[in-house]
Amino acid sequence: MISNEQVTGKIIKGIGGFYYVKTNHGHEVLECKARGVLRHQKIIPTVGDEVMIQSDNPGEWMIESILPRKNIFIRPPVANVDIGLIVFSMTHPKPNLLLLDMLLISSEIQNVTPVVCFTKRDLTSSVDETAIKEIYEKTPYKLFFFSHNDTGTMDEIIGEIGGKTAFMAGPSGVGKSTMANYLCADQTMETGTLSQKLKRGKHTTRHVELLETKNGGFLLDTPGFSSYQISEMIKPEELREYFPEFSRGECRFKSCLHKEEPGCDVKEAVAAGKISAVRYEHYLSLLDEIKKDQY
Incomplete structure (x- = not known):
């Protein structure tokens, strides 16, 4: 590859300030360092990042920018x-x-x-x-x-x-x-x-x-993910959105938390066997946990 050429790729590994980028074209793995401007901006390249890299000198590659992250x-x-x-x-x-x-x-x-x-x-x-x-x-x-x-x-x-x-x-x-x-x-x-x-x-x-x-x-390569503290990520009224089998907008009250409110379509669905009682019990347990941690 010629000097000053810009290439896109994905960071697949990072060790001791060096990042290894698999290019999108050619599929080479290139050793790179991050531009000082990224450090000044407190932007830390991360494994999984889609990046733009450039070679100023033969065999030396620098991460120029990090493309927008999905998460x-x-x-x-x-x-x-x-x-x-x-x-x-x-x-x-x-x-x-x-x-x-x-x-x-x-x-x-x-x-x-x-x-x-x-x-x-x-x-x-x-x-x-x-x-x-x-x-x-x-x-x-x-x-x-x-x-x-x-x-x-x-x-x-x-x-x-x-x-x-x-x-x-x-x-x-x-x-x-x-x-x-x-x-x-x-x-x-x-x-x-x-x-x-x-x-x-x-x-x-x-x-x-x-x-x-x-x-x-x-x-x-790290099989060590665990669940995040859900109470730090969502509010009590948002939890229902993460139970996709729950009905939307069918309850008597728009703000229904599907717990004690009358006219709750979700509670009726649980009673009728249309929603798993186990999943509903987990919802109530997590709802109480979020409320306890936030209030």
Whole structure:
């Protein structure tokens, strides 16, 4: 590439002030540093950023600017995430569906499309799988159930994230690293050892990196996302918008929080079995939590 040429690309890794940008044309990975003007403006390049880079001298590339971000996360630092792979196991540990719903809400608040994955299908019964499906059948969320050797279903998941950037979220011990190793093309995510003291998985990566999936997407190498404190992100009256199966504008009162108000269409739908009672209970629990934290 010639000197002074400007190129666009995505930051896939950052270590010690150096950023590695995969170019949109040619698909080279170029080592870059950030222009001083970005530091003066307190703009920190982040893995996932779409950037404009330029070479002033042969072999030396600088990040000139960062294109507008779709979203940005702080822990771990990553930008422009499209898909959230929310991973739970059917057993060992059993799925915590309240935590699942919190992760669904956290994803949507950040403009991330959640895809729900249940591992260890072979270790439980079809009755348990059916029960979960019935809870979420009125929602638009895609659910996948599979075992560690079910490559067909994991290939479907690869199709969901093709050409997009995804992260993983969920509790330890559900098989996120094993799943990631299949999804990624030629790179592998280290499987962490179990901390006997903490009884939870330890992260083995020391930097944030995007691994390329088998069909041109990217997967964040840190399987450590957790739900954000929802009460810090939304108001009580906004929570209902993140339960897509709830009716809109059908209640007697426009400001209905679907709790104690008369003429509530959502409560009637729950009583009639049109909305999962489990999801509604989670809504009430989260509503009380937000109110408690904010008032």
